[in-house]
Amino acid sequence: MPRMLILDGNSLINRAFYALPPLTSNEGLPTNAVHGFLTMLFRLQKEQKPDYWVVAFDKTKATVRIEQFAGYKAHRKETPETLRPQFNYLKEILRVMAVPILELEGYEADDIIATVNDLAIAQQIEVLIFTGDRDALQLISPHSSVLLTMKGISEVECYNEQRLEERYLLKPAQIIDLKGLMGDVSDNIPGIPGVGEKTALKLLHEYGSVENVLQNKDEVKGNKLKELLNQYADQALLSKKLAAMIHDVPVAFSLDDLRWAEPDKDACKKILHGYSLYKVASLFEQSLAAVTGPEQIIEKGKKQKASGAEIIDTIQQEKNMDGEGWLELLNTWLEQKPVLALSYRFEGRNIHQGLWTEMGICDEHYTYSLNRYAAAPSVLRLWEEILADDGVRKVVADSKGVYSLLLNENKTFAGVDLDLSLAAYLLNPNRSNYSASELLGDYVTDLFSNTPAREAALLRKLAASYMEKLAEDDLEKLLHEVEEPLSLILARMEKTGIALDKAKLQEYGQELEVKIGRLESEIYNLAGENFNINSPQQLGRILFESLGLPPLKKTKTGYSTDAETLEELRTEHAVVEKLLEYRQLVKLNSTYVKGLLAQCCDGKIHTTFQQTVTATGRLSSTEPNLQNIPIRLEEGRRLRKVFQATQEDWLLLSADYSQIELRILAHYSKDPILCESFLVGEDVHRRTAAEVFGVALNEVNSDMRRKAKAVNFGLMYGLTDFGLARDLTISRKEAKYYISQYFERYNGVHRYLEEAVTEAKEKGEVRTLLNRLRKIPELSHPNRMTRQFGERIAKNTPIQGTAADIMKIAMIKVAEAIEGLQAEILLQVHDELVVQVEPSALPKVAAIVKKEMEQAFPISVPLLVDCKVGSNWYDMVPYQVDALLF
DNA sequence: GGAGTCACG
DNA sequence: ACGTACGTGACTCCG
Numbered sequence: 001m002p003r004m005l006i007l008d009g010n011s012l013i014n015r016a017f018y019a020l021p022p023l024t025s026n027e028g029l030p031t032n033a034v035h036g037f038l039t040m041l042f043r044l045q046k047e048q049k050p051d052y053w054v055v056a057f058d059k060t061k062a063t064v065r066i067e068q069f070a071g072y073k074a075h076r077k078e079t080p081e082t083l084r085p086q087f088n089y090l091k092e093i094l095r096v097m098a099v100p101i102l103e104l105e106g107y108e109a110d111d112i113i114a115t116v117n118d119l120a121i122a123q124q125i126e127v128l129i130f131t132g133d134r135d136a137l138q139l140i141s142p143h144s145s146v147l148l149t150m151k152g153i154s155e156v157e158c159y160n161e162q163r164l165e166e167r168y169l170l171k172p173a174q175i176i177d178l179k180g181l182m183g184d185v186s187d188n189i190p191g192i193p194g195v196g197e198k199t200a201l202k203l204l205h206e207y208g209s210v211e212n213v214l215q216n217k218d219e220v221k222g223n224k225l226k227e228l229l230n231q232y233a234d235q236a237l238l239s240k241k242l243a244a245m246i247h248d249v250p251v252a253f254s255l256d257d258l259r260w261a262e263p264d265k266d267a268c269k270k271i272l273h274g275y276s277l278y279k280v281a282s283l284f285e286q287s288l289a290a291v292t293g294p295e296q297i298i299e300k301g302k303k304q305k306a307s308g309a310e311i312i313d314t315i316q317q318e319k320n321m322d323g324e325g326w327l328e329l330l331n332t333w334l335e336q337k338p339v340l341a342l343s344y345r346f347e348g349r350n351i352h353q354g355l356w357t358e359m360g361i362c363d364e365h366y367t368y369s370l371n372r373y374a375a376a377p378s379v380l381r382l383w384e385e386i387l388a389d390d391g392v393r394k395v396v397a398d399s400k401g402v403y404s405l406l407l408n409e410n411k412t413f414a415g416v417d418l419d420l421s422l423a424a425y426l427l428n429p430n431r432s433n434y435s436a437s438e439l440l441g442d443y444v445t446d447l448f449s450n451t452p453a454r455e456a457a458l459l460r461k462l463a464a465s466y467m468e469k470l471a472e473d474d475l476e477k478l479l480h481e482v483e484e485p486l487s488l489i490l491a492r493m494e495k496t497g498i499a500l501d502k503a504k505l506q507e508y509g510q511e512l513e514v515k516i517g518r519l520e521s522e523i524y525n526l527a528g529e530n531f532n533i534n535s536p537q538q539l540g541r542i543l544f545e546s547l548g549l550p551p552l553k554k555t556k557t558g559y560s561t562d563a564e565t566l567e568e569l570r571t572e573h574a575v576v577e578k579l580l581e582y583r584q585l586v587k588l589n590s591t592y593v594k595g596l597l598a599q600c601c602d603g604k605i606h607t608t609f610q611q612t613v614t615a616t617g618r619l620s621s622t623e624p625n626l627q628n629i630p631i632r633l634e635e636g637r638r639l640r641k642v643f644q645a646t647q648e649d650w651l652l653l654s655a656d657y658s659q660i661e662l663r664i665l666a667h668y669s670k671d672p673i674l675c676e677s678f679l680v681g682e683d684v685h686r687r688t689a690a691e692v693f694g695v696a697l698n699e700v701n702s703d704m705r706r707k708a709k710a711v712n713f714g715l716m717y718g719l720t721d722f723g724l725a726r727d728l729t730i731s732r733k734e735a736k737y738y739i740s741q742y743f744e745r746y747n748g749v750h751r752y753l754e755e756a757v758t759e760a761k762e763k764g765e766v767r768t769l770l771n772r773l774r775k776i777p778e779l780s781h782p783n784r785m786t787r788q789f790g791e792r793i794a795k796n797t798p799i800q801g802t803a804a805d806i807m808k809i810a811m812i813k814v815a816e817a818i819e820g821l822q823a824e825i826l827l828q829v830h831d832e833l834v835v836q837v838e839p840s841a842l843p844k845v846a847a848i849v850k851k852e853m854e855q856a857f858p859i860s861v862p863l864l865v866d867c868k869v870g871s872n873w874y875d876m877v878p879y880q881v882d883a884l885l886f
Numbered sequence: 887g888g889a890g891t892c893a894c895g
Numbered sequence: 896a897c898g899t900a901c902g903t904g905a906c907t908c909c910g
Contacts, residue, residue, distance in 0.1 A: 029887075085887055535908055536890055555890070562891060587892060591905055616902060618895085625904045628894035636893075661895090717900030726899085785898065796901040800895090804902095830895045830902090 004052035004120045004258065005044060008109045008131030009101070013037050013090060015132040015149050017083045024433055025276035030082040034090045038272075038280045041099070042287040044130060044147075052125065052258040054100045054116060056109040057087070089275060096271045097284070098263040104251045110135055114245035116258070117144055123255060130156075135187075138175035138245065140164055169205055180210040180240030189239045192232040199225065210240045263288075279441065315457040319366040323376045329368075330382040333392060338363050339417055340386075341395040341460035343436055343452040346405055350623070352494065352606045356405045359383075360452030367457040384411050393417035395463045397436035399484065400611065403491040413488070420459060422483040423466045425612035426475045429774055434612045478770050482808050483611065489815045489825065490609045490619075497604035498626070498826045498834070500596060501642040501872075508638065509593035512585050519582040526575035533582060536561050547573055584635060592630065592639050599624045604646055609828070616797050617772045617804040619828060627829045629873070640874035645836035646826075651869055653823075653842065654876055655849045656832035658864040659684060660803045661716050664769075667859040668756075668798065671748025678861035685709040691745040692738055711742050715749065716799050718792030753795050760794035768801035769857070770809075803831065806863070810856035817848045834873070842869065847885035 016036025023032040045053070094101055102112050113129055117139050120127045127144040129136050136146045137159055145160040157163075164170060170178065181200035183191020191200075203220070207213040213220070214236065217229040229236075265288065272281040321329065333340070341362040348354030359370045370383060386392050387406060396402055397420040403413040421434040437450060440458045470476050524530045527546065531538045540559030544551040549572050553560035563583065569576045599605055610620040621627040629643070630636025645652055662684060666674040673691060677684045682697075689700040689708035700708075710727050711719070725735035743750035760766045765775045774797050778790030807828065814833065815825060822838030823845040833853070837845045846867050853865045868876035 081887085088887090532908080534906095537908075557889065560890085583891080587906085590907080591893070595905070610903095613904095614902060618902065620903055622904065625894080628892090628904070630893060632894080714900060717902095720899055722898075723900045788899080792900065800902065803895095832895085 001124065001126045002051040003048060003126045003128065004054075004116075005048055005050035006113050006116055006120075006127060006129045007041065007053070007055045008113060008129070008133060008136065009037075009055045009057040009087075009090070009103075010109045011132040012040060012130065012149070013086065014083070016040070017080070017086070023437065025274075029089070029275065030086060031089065031275050031277060033083055033086045034093065034275065035277055035280055037090055038093065038277065039283060040130070040149075042280070042283045046287040048128060050128070051260055052120070052255065053260055054102055054258045055094060056112040056116070057091070057101065057103040058108045059103040059105050093268075093271055093275070096263065097268050098261045100253075100258045102251055102253060104249055107246065107249050107251070111246035111249045112251055114139055114247045115249040115251060116253075117141075118247055119255065120144075125255075135175070135179070135184075135243065135245070137164060138172050138243075140172040168201060170201075174204055174209065176240050176243040177204055177208075177210045177213075179243035180236050181213070183239055184243070187242070189242050190232075190235050191239045192228050192236050194224075194228050210236050315454070315461055316362055316365060316367040318451075318453045318457075319368055321368060323379060326370070326375065326379040327382065330379065330386060333363070333386055334382070334389065337389075337391040337393070339393045339395060341456045341463065342402065343397070343455035343459060344402060344405070345452055346401075351401055351404045351608065352408070353601075354405055355408065356402075358452050360454065360456035362453070362456035362460045367453045369451065369453040388412045388414055390414040395420065395459055397421040397434070397439055397459060400487040400491045400609075403488055404494060407491060407495045416484050416488070418463050418466065419479075419484050419487060420462060420466055421612055422487065423470055423475075423479055426479055426483065426773065427466070427469055427473060429612075429615045429617070429772075473773055474771055475773065478772055478805075482770065482805065482812070485812050486808050487611055489811055490611060492815075493825050493827065494606050494608060496824050496826060496836075497606040497646055498836075499603055499644040499646045500600050500605050501644060502597065502600060502603060505593055505597060505639075505642045508642070509589055509597070512589040512593060516582065516585050516589060519578050519585065523575055523578050523582060526573070526578065533579070534586065539579070543569070543573075543575075547575070549573055549576075584633070588630065588636050588639065592636070595624055596642075607827075614804075615774055615793075617768060617801040617808075618830060619804075621827075626827055637874060641872050643873035644871065647836060647838070650822075650836045650838050651842060651871060652826075652873055652876070653835045653837050653846055653849065653879070654832055654868045654870075654873070655835070655846075655853055655865050656829075657803070657807070657853065658866055660806065660831050660863065661799050662712060663861050663863060664799050664802045664806075664859065665715065665749065665752075666861045667769075668802075669746075669748045669752035670860070671746050671752070673746055674749060675861055681864075685712060688712055688742070688746075692741045694741075707738060711738055715742075715753075716796055718753075718795040756798065757791045757794050760790075766794050766797050768798050768805050769859070770802070770805040772801050772805060774801065806857045807831065807833075807853075810853040813852040813856055814849050817852050818845055821845055821848075842879075843882050843885055846879055847881045850881045851886055 013033045017033035020032040020036045023030070023035055025031050091101060102116065103109075104112065110133070113131070113136065117127050117129065121141060121143050125143070128147055129139060129144060130147040132149040134148065136148075140146055140159060140161055142161065145158055148157050148159060159167070161172065164172060168178075178197075178200050179189060179191065181192055181195050181203060182197055183189045183195075203213045207216055214229060214233050217226060217233070220226050220229060265285075268284060269281050272278070272284065343360040344356050345358045346354040346356045355372070357372055361368045361370060370379075372380060375383070384406075387402075388411065393415050395418045396416065399413070399416045399419045399422075406413045420436070420439055424431065424434050424439055436455050436459060439462060440450075440455060470479060520533065523533060527542050529542070529546070531542055533539060537558055539561050543549045543561065544559045549569050551559045552568055553565050563580060566576050566580050570580070596605065605624065605626065607621045607626045608623055610622055613620045619627075630639055643652070659678075662674070663678055666678055673687070674684075677687045685705050685708045686697060686700050688711060689695075689704040690697045692708055692711065693700070693704050695704070707728055710724060714724050714727070717723070719739060721732045721736040721739055724739065725732045728735065756766070760776055761779050764777070764779060765773055767773055774793070776790045776793050778786050778793065781787050781790065807830065811825065811828060811833065814835075818824070818835070821844065822841040823835055825833060825835050827834040833849065835845065835849055846869070850865045850867055854863045856863070867879040867881060869879040870876035
C-alpha cells in the first residue's frame with residue numbers, strides 16, 4: 001500500500017523554533033526553525049520513504065472561521081520577529097527540494113490536512129500526519145495515523161486508533177467533543193470555563209458527545225458542574241464546531257502533484273549552504289540516498305566515517321549522579337584541579353538579569369549535568385567554589401557570559417584555560433556567530449540531543465584542535481594575555497553599569513517632543529500636505545515631486561533624502577532646514593531618550609560589550625549601544641548630562657588617547673615628518689597643513705588646517721580623491737592635488753601604505769602589532785571594486801586593530817592597578833575609558849589611568865592620554881595629572 | 887528582513 | 896564607465 005506523509009508546516013516550524021537555540025546563518029539570518037523543521041522532515045523521509053508527501057501551511061488573513069466566531073485565535077501571540085522570515089526561507093527551500101506545498105487563502109494547515117487525508121484514504125493510500133497539534137487526532141482512521149511531537153521536537157509519539165483508545169478511551173471523532181468541553185487556550189476556543197481535560201474525559205466516557213452530555217446535564221454529578229453546563233451549553237456546542245476541521249477545502253491539486261520526486265541535488269545543496277544549514281544538507285543527502293538506492297548508502301557510509309562521526313563516538317559518556325556522588329566528585333576536583341569543559345544554559349530576560357539553570361561539565365573521564373534547582377545546596381556551594389578556583393582550569397565558550405551570570409549572584413569566576421569563542425574569533429574574526437552550538441556545528445550530527453553535558457564534552461574535544469590552530473597562527477599570546485583576561489574585566493564593567501538620571505532624561509524627552517511637534521506642523525504647512533516625515537519614500541515624493549526640488553542623488557529604491565543631500569538643498573526651499581532639524585531631534589528622542597529609558601532598570605544602564613563582533617578587534621556595545629552617545633552637536637551632547645557615576649558623589653574620569661591611530665601610522669611608516677610631529681608634541685594637523693600648502697607653521701589658517709585634518713583622517717581609511725572631495729566639498733581635482741602633495745611630503749606614509757597592500761595581497765591577510773589576524777579574501781576577488789575595498793581594509797585594519805589591541809592591554813593594566821582603590825572602569829569607547837572614582841582618590845587614580853594607558857604598549861612615538869573629570873559625562877573639565885604621582 | 891538614515895570612534 | 900574612506904548599532908518604514 002502506498003504511503004503519504006502530511007506535515008503541518010505551521011505547527012512544526014513553531015515547535016522547532018521554540019525548541020532550538022537561536023541559530024543563524026553566516027549572514028546572520030535566523031534559521032533555527034528551518035533547521036529543526038528540515039531535520040525532522042528528512043529523518044522521517046529516511047525512515048518512512050513515503051511515496052507521496054506534502055507540507056501544509058496556514059494562510060489566514062481572513063479565516064473562514066472568523067466569520068463564525070470573532071474571538072477565534074484573536075489572542076494568539078504574535079509571531080516573533082526571528083521566526084516570521086523563516087516561513088519564507090523554509091518555503092523557498094522546500095520548493096527547491098521538490099517538496100509539495102499546499103496553502104490556500106483563508107484556510108489553516110489543519111483544514112488542508114483534513115482534505116488531503118480524505119482524498120488519500122479514498123485512493124487507498126496509507127497516511128501519516130506529522131504535527132505538534134493534538135487537534136489532528138480527530139483525523140485518525142484505520143488508514144491514517146498521527147505522529148505528535150512531544151517534548152520539544154526530539155520525541156515523537158505515534159497515535160493510531162488503538163493508541164488513542166488506550167490513552168484517552170476515545171474514538172477519533174470524539175476529539176472535537178473533548179475540545180468543545182475543555183476548550184483550547186492557544187486556539188482561543190472557549191469550551192466550558194472550569195472544565196479541564198479530566199472532567200471533559202469523564203463526561204465523554206459517560207455520555208459520548210457534547211450533545212449527549214448537554215441532553216443529560218441534569219443527571220450529571222456535582223451542582224457546580226451542572227450549573228456550568230447550563231450556563232455554557234451554547235458555548236460548548238460552538239466550541240465543538242470550531243474544533244472540527246474543514247474537510248472540503250477548495251484547494252487545487254492532484255494526487256500526482258504530491259508524488260515524491262527526485263530533487264536537483266546540487267541546487268538543494270546550494271540553497272542549504274546559502275543558509276549555512278550544513279547539517280541539514282548532509283542529512284538531506286543521506287535521506288536521498290536512503291530512497292534512491294542501496295549503492296549510494298554504502299558510498300555515503302564511507303564518507304560519514306571520514307568526517308565528524310568518529311569524534312562523536314569518542315566523547316565522554318554522560319554519568320548520572322546523586323547528591324552523595326556529586327559531593328565526592330566536587331571534592332576530588334577541588335583537590336586534584338583537573339581541566340573542566342563547561343557549557344551552560346540560563347533563564348531570564350538577558351544575561352544581566354539571568355540565572356544559570358544547568359551546567360554541562362566534562363572532565364577527562366565523564367560528562368555531567370548539574371541543575372541548579374535539582375542540586376542540593378551543599379553541592380551548589382561546592383560547585384561555586386570550583387568556579388571561583390583559579391586552579392581548576394576551565395574550557396568554555398563565552399567566559400564573559402558565565403562570569404556575568406555568576407556576578408548576578410555575587411559569585412565569582414576564575415581559571416579560564418581556554419575560551420573557545422574568543423579563540424574562534426581570533427582565528428577568524430569574520431564569522432558572525434561564536435556561540436557554543438555554532439562552534440560545535442561541525443561536530444554535532446544530532447542537534448536534538450545537544451544538551452549542555454554533551455556540549456561540554458564536545459567543547460573539550462574541540463579545545464585540542466583549537467590549540468593547534470592557535471599555535472599555527474601564532475595567536476596564543478593575544479588570546480591568553482589579552483582577550484581572555486579582558487573578558488572578565490568587561491563582565492565587571494557591564495555589571496557595574498552607569499547611572500542614568502531618569503527624571504532629567506524624561507524632561508529632556510518632553511522638551512524634544514514639543515519641538516518635534518512644532519516642526520512637524522511647520523513641515524506640513526510648508527509642504528502643503530500631511531505625510532509621514534519618517535518615511536524616506538514619502539519624503540522623497542514630497543520634496544522631489546510635489547515641491548519640484550532637484551533630485552541630486554538616488555538610492556537603490558528611490559530619491560536620496562539623507563542629511564548630505566538635504567544640506568545641498570537648504571537654500572532651495574524653507575522646508576529643508578526644518579527637515580534637517582526634525583530629523584536630528586527625532587533621532588535624539590527615539591534612539592537615545594526612548595531607547596535608553598527602555599533599557600534603564602534600577603536607575604542604571606548595563607550595556608553588553610561584544611568581544612567577537614568586529615573584524616578589526618574593536619569592541620562593540622549593544623542593548624544599549626553606549627559607544628555612540630552624541631557629542632558632536634550641542635543639542636545631542638546635552639544627553640551626556642544624564643550619565644553619572646553609580647556611586648553617590650563619585651566623579652566620572654574620562655581618559656582618551658590623543659590621535660592614537662595617527663601615532664600608530666607614524667610607528668608603522670616611520671615617516672620622519674609624522675614621527676617628528678609626535679616627538680616634539682606639535683599640532684599634527686597644523687604641521688600637515690604647512691607641509692601640504694608649503695607655508696610656514698604660523699602661516700597656516702583655519703581653513704588650511706581643516707583640510708589637512710581631513711587628509712590625515714582619510715589616510716586611515718584608504719583615502720580617495722572622491723571621498724576627500726565629498727568631505728570637504730571641494731573639486732576632485734583639488735582633492736587629488738592635496739593628496740599628491742601630502743604623499744610627496746610624507747613619503748614614508750606613502751611607502752608604508754603601498755607596502756601594506758602588497759604584503760596583504762601576497763599573504764591574503766593582515767596583522768596588527770599584537771599579531772591579530774584578519775584574512776582579506778576581497779583582495780583576490782574578480783570584481784575590481786571589491787578588490788579596492790580589500791586594499792582599503794589592508795590599509796586600515798592594522799591601524800584600527802593595533803589601536804584596539806593597545807586599548808585592550810591598557811584596560812587590563814588599569815583594572816589591575818586600580819584594584820583595591822575607590823574606582824571602577826565603566827565604559828570603553830574605542831579610544832576613551834570612562835572610570836568612576838571617589839573624589840579623594842581622584843589624583844592617584846587619574847595618574848594610574850593615564851600612566852597605564854600611555855605605557856600599555858610602547859611604540860616608536862609617545863602615546864598621549866588626556867584626562868577630563870566631571871560629575872556627569874557632559875560637564876567634563878580637563879584634569880592635569882600630578883607629575884609626582886605619575 | 888532589508889533599506890535608509892544617523893549616532894559614535 | 897563605474898563607484899568611491901574604515902569600523903560599529905539602533906530606529907523607522909515597508910513589503
